[in-house]
Structure formats: structure tokens, C-alpha cells
Amino acid sequence: MSATLASARPAVQSGAELAATARHIREQTLWLSVDQPHHLGGQLSCVEMLVAVLYGHAPRFPDTRFVLSKGHACITLYAILADQGRIDRADLTTMMKFGGRLLGHPCRTTTPAIDVSTGSLGQGLSVAVGMADAARRQGLDTRVYVVLGDGEMQSGQVWEALMFLGQHGLDNLRILIDSNGGQADGAVDGIVSLEPLANRLESFGLDVTECDGHDLDALMAALDRGRPGRTPVTVARTVKGKGVSFMEGDHSWHSGSLSAGQLRLALADTGCVGKP
Amino acid sequence: MRGQTVKPFGRVLLNLLPQDERIVVVDGDLSRSSGTSAVRDRWPERFLNAGIAEQNAMGLAAGMALMGMRPIVHTFAAFASMRACEQIRTSIAYQNLNVTICVTKGGLSAARSGPTHHAIEDLAIMRAIPGMTVVAPRDFGELEALLRGLIRAPGPAYVRIPPESEAGGAGDAAVTPGRGVPLRQGTDVLIIVTGTMSDVALSAAETLAARGIQAGVLHLHTLKPLDRLLIEERAARARLVVTVEEHSIIGGLGSAVAELLAENSAAPLLRVGIDDQFCYGAGTHREMLDHYCVSSAELVRRIEGRLSVGCA
Numbered sequence: 348m349s350a351t352l353a354s355a356r357p358a359v360q361s362g363a364e365l366a367a368t369a370r371h372i373r374e375q376t377l378w379l380s381v382d383q384p385h386h387l388g389g390q391l392s393c394v395e396m397l398v399a400v401l402y403g404h405a406p407r408f409p410d411t412r413f414v415l416s417k418g419h420a421c422i423t424l425y426a427i428l429a430d431q432g433r434i435d436r437a438d439l440t441t442m443m444k445f446g447g448r449l450l451g452h453p454c455r456t457t458t459p460a461i462d463v464s465t466g467s468l469g470q471g472l473s474v475a476v477g478m479a480d481a482a483r484r485q486g487l488d489t490r491v492y493v494v495l496g497d498g499e500m501q502s503g504q505v506w507e508a509l510m511f512l513g514q515h516g517l518d519n520l521r522i523l524i525d526s527n528g529g530q531a532d533g534a535v536d537g538i539v540s541l542e543p544l545a546n547r548l549e550s551f552g553l554d555v556t557e558c559d560g561h562d563l564d565a566l567m568a569a570l571d572r573g574r575p576g577r578t579p580v581t582v583a584r585t586v587k588g589k590g591v592s593f594m595e596g597d598h599s600w601h602s603g604s605l606s607a608g609q610l611r612l613a614l615a616d617t618g619c620v621g622k623p
Numbered sequence: 624m625r626g627q628t629v630k631p632f633g634r635v636l637l638n639l640l641p642q643d644e645r646i647v648v649v650d651g652d653l654s655r656s657s658g659t660s661a662v663r664d665r666w667p668e669r670f671l672n673a674g675i676a677e678q679n680a681m682g683l684a685a686g687m688a689l690m691g692m693r694p695i696v697h698t699f700a701a702f703a704s705m706r707a708c709e710q711i712r713t714s715i716a717y718q719n720l721n722v723t724i725c726v727t728k729g730g731l732s733a734a735r736s737g738p739t740h741h742a743i744e745d746l747a748i749m750r751a752i753p754g755m756t757v758v759a760p761r762d763f764g765e766l767e768a769l770l771r772g773l774i775r776a777p778g779p780a781y782v783r784i785p786p787e788s789e790a791g792g793a794g795d796a797a798v799t800p801g802r803g804v805p806l807r808q809g810t811d812v813l814i815i816v817t818g819t820m821s822d823v824a825l826s827a828a829e830t831l832a833a834r835g836i837q838a839g840v841l842h843l844h845t846l847k848p849l850d851r852l853l854i855e856e857r858a859a860r861a862r863l864v865v866t867v868e869e870h871s872i873i874g875g876l877g878s879a880v881a882e883l884l885a886e887n888s889a890a891p892l893l894r895v896g897i898d899d900q901f902c903y904g905a906g907t908h909r910e911m912l913d914h915y916c917v918s919s920a921e922l923v924r925r926i927e928g929r930l931s932v933g934c935a
Contacts, residue, residue, distance in 0.1 A: 477686020
């Protein structure tokens with residue numbers, strides 16, 4: 348890439364601009380989720396994280412890659428790519444429909460603005476690590492960002508990759524974990540808990556910080572951290588269905604679609620006026 | 624360190640890496656076994672040991688390929704094709720990445736290590752993955768020629784490294800992925816082989832010739848894409864087509880040829896390979912092959928038996 352990113356490089360945002368963008372992307376994500384059975388809870392939990400990376404941090408650097416390892420949060424990513432002009436807005440109308448180019452999980456074959464195809468949980472981190480390693484090996488000034496879900500950290504492959512990072516300390520990689528505490532069958536802690544997650548990550552030799560995953564300033568500060576030879580990991584504590592009162596705390600919104608009536612209620616929560 | 628000689632696969636890589644600076648070698652704690660340690664010793668910056676973590680190794684290779692490198696990943700066939708199967712399929716093949724998965728210990732060549740280390744299913748598994756090229760060369764000369772082609776071609780490939788006993792073979796420039804290699808002429812019977820089984824077939828063909836049966840031998844180093852035209856042309860003239868492979872009878876060379884001939888030819892087919900079973904016996908590779916796959920004498924017996932019950 349990133350021919351795509353380079354040709355439509357968004358301006359670097361900060362502060363109030365980022366907050367406004369996050370609100371807009373949350374509203375777009377809700378709008379795109381009407382009658383669209385997908386993973387709404389986890390789309391909304393990672394809005395600030397994706398906005399911080401793709402509007403706040405990555406645009407500062409000449410060459411970046413972004414891996415959405417929790418590929419089921421693709422609607423949020425599509426909303427961002429459309430907003431940044433990196434995919435055609437018209438493609439949103441055929442999202443996940445036959446003949447459309449935006450699949451139910453990010454696919455770089457049909458959507459060139461996607462850097463890495465994902466969807467099978469647990470695989471994205473290894474690919475991101477391979478990209479960061481290859482950049483260093485080739486002397487490239489490339490920054491790689493990866494967003495993981497907490498549920499997918501139950502996969503052994505994730506810990507293989509983390510162990511590798513402990514050994515090789517790639518500092519051109521930023522890992523964000525969307526710790527929303529939920530997975531398909533319920534609370535992560537009630538299925539196979541990851542806690543104490545930060546301690547576990549630290550014990551692997553990673554440079555770990557925890558923050559409120561909906562606090563853009565905190566996320567930006569976490570992304571700015573960096574120590575030579577250590578990979579920064581941010582455990583972003585988030586809320587599934589964030590920003591919509593009737594979704595927060597209701598696990599049934601892990602998946603499912605939004606009716607037009609529910610959209611109106613949700614948009615009232617976000618403070619949206621008129622069509623987003 | 625005790626005096627180390629470079630293993631045959633290591634020699635192939637030492638020849639190959641200067642051809643393309645994008646090649647990087649990834650191994651999963653089997654570099655001394657495979658010979659990729661020769662790359663680590665010569666060009667440490669072009670070698671990566673991922674440890675005993677094959678799923679991560681395949682993901683790393685995918686990421687490297689996405690950054691323009693041409694990774695060659697090595698592990699044992701059983702671990703590449705089964706433990707890391709989904710990573711090969713989804714992180715590598717789905718993105719059509721130029722990753723060359725080179726495996727040792729294909730078939731029964733892990734012999735006395737037992738069924739945990741045998742891989743009699745790998746070709747079937749890899750053949751089913753969209754866009755995957757699947758090759759099983761007969762010697763290291765052929766391996767080197769194939770790798771030169773595969774490194775240049777887009778998309779992934781699965782490559783069975785021959786046993787080290789097959790260290791010979793000149794790197795024939797005429798060897799091209801996808802093209803079958805006729806090893807012996809003869810129109811009564813067409814014996815199609817892959818990987819390690821050409822010597823067994825050639826020996827059987829000699830015996831058959833002494834008994835008045837002319838058997839041709841066609842070696843397919845590439846199982847996928849299959850050299851359909853060559854197989855159809857040779858099969859059309861034969862009274863019997865025989866496939867011989869160091870692989871389960873399910874899903875490998877025999878299945879690929881059967882799928883082709885069932886749709887395009889009336890030639891009777893005899894598939895020879897490893898029955899649908901785990902191979903519990905211990906011993907040398909040759910002993911295992913003779914018992915669980917086929918020996919030259921047994922191949923002759925099975926072909927004559929089949930001809931005697933009537934092939935048009």
C-alpha cells in the first residue's frame with residue numbers, strides 16, 4: 348500500500364475533531380446496521396479505537412498498515428473507509444449483498460483499501476507481526492496497527508505471536524485489544540477468562556498499558572508510547588454497544604440487526620439530528 | 624559444533640536465495656533436520672526461526688508476503704498440512720500470497736517416528752485449497768528447478784521435499800511446474816507416479832517388459848494443476864492406467880487422475896497407494912513403503928492381476 352492510503356491520505360486529526368469524527372462514525376455504523384444482521388455490539392465498542400488509529404495516529408506516518416483482526420467489526424471499518432474516500436460510498440449500499448464488494452468480513456481481494464483479509468479469529472496478529480518483521484528486515488519505515496477482540500485471545504495462535512514478540516520486540520507495531528468483555532456465548536469471564544490480561548501480557552515481555560477504550564485522548568497517548576525493542580500493547584477497556592442505552596449491558600446485541608425504529612432511538616442516544 | 628555438512632535442501636536454498644533478494648526462509652525449530660540452517664549460517668538476516676508454533680509461522684509468512692517478500696516456510700508435512708491447515712488456507716491462500724510451503728517427512732518418510740509424524744493425507748488436504756499449487760518432486764535437482772518457477776509465480780505452493788536419499792538429479796531447466804515428465808515409453812499400461820514412487824514404477828516396468836507387457840511411466844511432480852492434456856493423451860493409448868503414490872488412497876494422485884479420467888476417458892484405472900489406515904509399523908522408510916504402500920514386485924503382481932481379469 349499504500350497506494351490507496353497515500354492517494355487519499357486523511358488529514359491528521361486530534362482533540363475535538365477526533366471526538367466529532369468518532370460520533371459521526373458511530374452514527375454511520377448504526378445507520379449501516381439497519382436490517383443488517385451482524386455484530387453490532389463489537390462494532391460499537393471499537394469505534395474510538397479505529398478512529399484514533401485511522402484519523403489520529405496513522406496519518407502522521409508515510410507508510411502504514413492496518414489489520415482488523417476482529418474482522419466481524421468490519422461495518423465500523425467500512426464506515427471509516429467511505430468517510431475517508433478510500434472506498435466508494437456507493438459500495439455501502441451493496442454491503443454484504445450479492446454482487447457487492449464489501450463482504451461480511453474484510454477482504455482485500457474485493458476491497459483493495461483493506462490491507463489484510465481477516466475473519467477467522469486469532470489469525471490477524473501473526474500476520475501483523477509478519478508485516479512488522481518484514482518491514483524491519485527490509486529497512487522500511489512502515490508502521491503496523493492491529494486491533495484484536497478479547498474473545499479471540501482465547502486462541503492459542505495469538506499467544507504464539509505474543510511470545511514471538513517478546514523474543515523479537517518489534518517496536519514498529521501497535522497492538523490494541525478491544526476488551527469489551529463479551530463474546531458470542533456471553534461474558535468472556537464466564538467462558539474462559541483472560542484475566543489478569545495486562546499481567547499476562549507483561550509477563551510475555553510486552554510494553555502494556557490499560558485505558559478507557561472510549562477515551563480518545565487516552566487512546567492517542569497509548570498509541571504514542573514506544574520504547575525501543577518493545578512492542579506496545581493497549582488493553583482498551585470498552586463497552587459492547589457503546590453509546591446506545593438499550594444495547595449497553597445487553598449481551599443479545601453481540602449480534603443481530605437494527606430495525607428502523609431502533610435506529611431512531613439509538614441516534615437519539617448519540618445526539619444525532621437528522622440523517623447521519 | 625561437530626563438523627556439519629550442508630544437507631540437500633540447504634544446498635538447494637543456497638543456490639536459490641541469490642536469485643531473488645525477496646526470498647526469506649522461515650523454519651519451525653526444524654532447521655537442523657531440514658537443512659535450512661545453512662541459510663541461517665550464511666545469511667542470518669534472511670532466516671527466521673518461529674519455534675514450535677506452526678500456526679504463527681504461517682501467519683508470519685503471510686505478513687511477510689504482504690510486504691513484498693517471498694517466504695519459504697519449512698516444517699514437517701504433518702504439521703504444515705494439519706496443524707496449520709487453516710492458517711495456510713485463510714491467511715495465505717485466501718489472500719493469494721506468494722508463500723512456498725516446503726515440507727519434509729511427507730508420506731511415510733518419517734517411518735519409525737510413527738503415525739504422529741507420517742503425512743499420508745497432506746496432498747489431499749492441500750489439493751482441496753483453492754489456488755494452491757501442489758508438487759512432489761522426485762529428487763533435489765527437480766526440486767530446485769520447480770522452486771525457481773514457483774518463487775516467480777504468484778500464489779501459494781505446497782512442496783514435498785524428497786527424502787535425502789534422492790539427493791541426486793540435475794536441475795533440469797525443462798522441469799516446469801504443471802508439466803508431466805514421461806520417464807519411460809510403453810503403451811500397454813500407463814503407470815503414473817508422483818514424488819518418491821518413480822523408481823518402484825520403473826523397476827516394475829522393466830519386469831513387465833521382460834514378460835511382454837510394455838508399460839510407460841509418467842511422473843507428475845505437480846499434482847495441482849494437473850497436466851490434463853498429457854494424461855489424457857497417454858491414457859487414450861493404454862489398456863490400463865495405474866497410479867502409484869506415497870499417500871493415502873483417498874484424495875491424492877489416484878483421486879486426481881480418477882476425477883479426470885472418469886469424465887474424459889474409458890481407460891480402466893488401478894489406484895495404488897496407502898490404504899485408509901494409520902501405519903503403525905516401525906522400521907526403515909523402504910520397509911514401511913513395501914508393506915503399507917507397494918513394492919516393485921507387488922506392483923507387478925497387481926498390474927498383471929488386473930490385466931488378467933480383462934482390460935480391453
